[in-house]
Amino acid sequence: MTVIMDGKKISAELQDGLKRKVSEAAEDIRVVTLGFHETPSFLYKRRKKLADKLGIVYDYHLISPADSHEIMTAFSQNQKISGLVLDGEIPDSLDEFSLRLAMAPDKDMEGFHPINQGKLLLGEKGLVPPTPLAAIALLKAYDIPINGKHVVVFGRGKVVGKPLIPLLLKENATVTVLHSRSKEPEKIASQADIVISAVGKPRFINGDYIKEGAVVVDIGMSTDESGNLSGDVDSDAVMGKAGYLSLVKGGISPLGLTMFMKQIVDQYK
Ligand SMILES: NC(=O)C1=CN([C@@H]2O[C@H](COP(=O)(O)OP(=O)(O)OC[C@H]3O[C@@H](n4cnc5c(N)ncnc54)[C@H](OP(=O)(O)O)[C@@H]3O)[C@@H](O)[C@H]2O)C=CC1
Numbered sequence: 158m159t160v161i162m163d164g165k166k167i168s169a170e171l172q173d174g175l176k177r178k179v180s181e182a183a184e185d186i187r188v189v190t191l192g193f194h195e196t197p198s199f200l201y202k203r204r205k206k207l208a209d210k211l212g213i214v215y216d217y218h219l220i221s222p223a224d225s226h227e228i229m230t231a232f233s234q235n236q237k238i239s240g241l242v243l244d245g246e247i248p249d250s251l252d253e254f255s256l257r258l259a260m261a262p263d264k265d266m267e268g269f270h271p272i273n274q275g276k277l278l279l280g281e282k283g284l285v286p287p288t289p290l291a292a293i294a295l296l297k298a299y300d301i302p303i304n305g306k307h308v309v310v311f312g313r314g315k316v317v318g319k320p321l322i323p324l325l326l327k328e329n330a331t332v333t334v335l336h337s338r339s340k341e342p343e344k345i346a347s348q349a350d351i352v353i354s355a356v357g358k359p360r361f362i363n364g365d366y367i368k369e370g371a372v373v374v375d376i377g378m379s380t381d382e383s384g385n386l387s388g389d390v391d392s393d394a395v396m397g398k399a400g401y402l403s404l405v406k407g408g409i410s411p412l413g414l415t416m417f418m419k420q421i422v423d424q425y426k
């Protein structure tokens with residue numbers, strides 16, 4: 158039997174606590190999204206919807222390459238702003254690394270600031286990329302042991318796969334990372350107790366990749382040949398074989414959005 162892990166339910170429980178904390182905070186919790194495009198991204202809209210629900214003030218501020226550093230510095234110093242995010246594509250003309258350096262590390266909602274990335278590697282407390290954090294939180298919510306387990310991560314992207322490595326090591330997992338150049342992925346993945354996939358290739362993980370009873374967390378998002386949202390995992394093939402399965406819908410996405418808000422709200426005691 159395969160237990161479907163319900164990220165939506167876990168996030169609803171966390172959101173109740175967050176809502177209370179926001180309402181008890183002495184002042185407004187204010188997050189500013191900086192974007193280079195007239196129309197905010199899809200992700201901004203998802204985050205805005207959740208912020209409204211939690212009572213967090215969440216705004217979009219249009220910037221241009223010419224004024225981006227100045228605005229980032231000003232918002233970083235502004236005591237009334239708790240969180241900052243960069244939205245959408247960053248123009249090629251701009252040095253993204255140096256723009257990220259201008260953000261106050263303690264307002265960095267996505268955990269991309271080099272200080273936060275360094276802290277993550279060193280095991281120091283800092284703001285962590287929320288999607289991989291959600292993967293750890295989901296395993297813990299289902300009392301799935303990580304300590305001493307073999308975890309195979311598909312993907313080494315900066316949003317999910319790479320930050321998962323230090324997070325899993327902190328939990329004492331044995332970590333194997335597979336990427337586009339890895340050989341014999343089925344052979345390696347089928348030895349894992351836990352498989353977490355963050356690639357973005359429709360349904361490539363079939364039953365051959367999964368050990369009987371293993372835990373499977375699907376994070377990768379893509380559109381398949383019919384134009385539908387697809388995960389990395391062929392859920393029909395894995396269903397019945399996996400012990401636990403987090404599907405691309407109702408799994409990590411809602412929990413990732415919640416963790417995104419949680420880290421900033423938790424700074425308010
Ligand atoms: N569910 C959610 O809420 C969220 C989902 N996502 C999704 O997670 C995925 C990962 O995002 P991100 O971290 O930015 O990673 P990237 O999209 O930057 O990179 C994808 C990674 O997958 C690897 N890869 C490609 N083909 C294979 C393969 N056949 N086997 C193993 N690995 C492969 C690439 O390898 P190489 O490095 O060799 O090129 C690369 O490391 C995306 O699909 C994204 O949409 C992201 C955030 C939130």
Ligand SMILES: Nc1nc(=O)c2c([nH]1)NC[C@@H]1CN(c3ccc(C(=O)N[C@@H](CCC(=O)O)C(=O)O)cc3)C=[N+]21
Pocket residue numbers: 165200203267288316378405406407408409410411413414
């Ligand atoms: N730096 C970065 N961070 C991200 O978090 C990130 C990213 N890049 N690139 C693209 C993906 C995609 N992604 C989604 C999140 C929520 C829903 C979503 O639809 N959420 C639904 C729930 C859907 C469900 O039930 O799973 C909701 O909030 O109601 C979709 C997609 C984040 N991503």
